[in-house]
Amino acid sequence: MEMIDRYIYAVIQRLPEGQREDIRKELRGLIEDMLEERLESGQPSAGDVEQVLLQLGSPARMAAKYRGRERYLIGPAYFDSYLSTLKVVIAATLLAMTVVFAIEIVVDKEPVVDQFAQYLVSLFTTAGQAFFWVTAGFALYEYSVHSKEGSPAAAQPEWSPRDLPPVPSQRERIKLSEPVAGIFFTIIFTVVFLFGSELIGVYLRHGEDSPLQLVSFISPGALDRFLPFIAILGALGVLKEIWKIIVRRRTAGLFAYHVIYSLLGLGFAAIMLQTPGFWNPDFLIQVQSTGLVTSGEALETIGTIWDTVTDNLIYFILIITLADIAAEGYKWWNIRKQR
């Protein structure tokens, strides 16, 4: 008899709270009725109970029938997109972390064991984060699609064949390689800025035997308070590429997202670059101290280049961003014109 309790519990714990008590009573009545019919009189044996429960089917299937539909975190419709996105994201994260680690080993003076331990820890946390965000993103999408389906018919706009999007032209289609590369570079960029911004710089070696010396462009710790924004920007960038993987065509929504995202990145870069003390203030002194550049004239030239680049980088980024938006806009406009 205890087996019946176990069976009923296994069914109702998969169902909404409000229906459990009712279904529990009903199922118990049903099982007792079925047992009664099996044997005209007397106590049912464990074997009888087993036979009846087998006839009813597994608790998971039984609960699914009560629910009326299968439930998925990520349903079959998007599972393939989910898997390919997850693979790219995890692979890019691991690669980027490994690259940062490899450079740190060469440059830093800390014991390799310590660095390796740090590397392993951040590998797991970052891969975990990546896994979480991709899964959460797809689950949310799945949920929004389902809640639309579940709403009463009146709330749904009437479907019309006229609304069918045209078969995308060659130009309109987004090849899978584009978002995959996009995710890859977004993640590498984000990881480098999150974990190794001090590693961006020039690497100098004075003679064959001396160690490789790093002169950073960005002053240490300058990015610390921007880290959350960098992470968010990275996540939004990956989200954009995931959207591309799902729709696989250039749409107005995607273009709008791209423009907003680019402007957001541009604004963020402007704020960051304007922050006093962003650039390594000791850059020239550190270059000099490597002993590689000795002549005053050469040092002066380097100083001029350094000043020009740091002063004007934001304009360079501005031009690149605008050119990119214009190029995307041109592609999108061309597609619109074809219709």
Added chain:
Amino acid sequence: MADVQETIQGILSELRRGTIIIGVLSQLAEAQYGYSLVTVLEEKGIAVDPGTLYPLLRRLEKQELLSSSWDTNEARPRKYYQLTSFGCEVYEGLCREWRALTASMKHIIGDEGG
């Protein structure tokens, strides 16, 4: 090569799914509990799996075709289901459609079939 019997059974179970609803509605002019309904339908040659029927009864109740009440007077509490007036109307409509459907099918496959 797929087994003929197996394929037939697969398609047949799809066909039965809708007819079970009509079968259930036909028997519920008077209140009955789930298992008695299984027995009655079986006697009339319509086999229903209780694991399918019980969730179906709840669904029909949710669609307001059936109403339910618990009878706790007997040895074991039982949930009785009965057609609502809305359910009655739907059932009659379904019967009309069913007759039209069988007539059309008869026309297509003939009396002998095949």
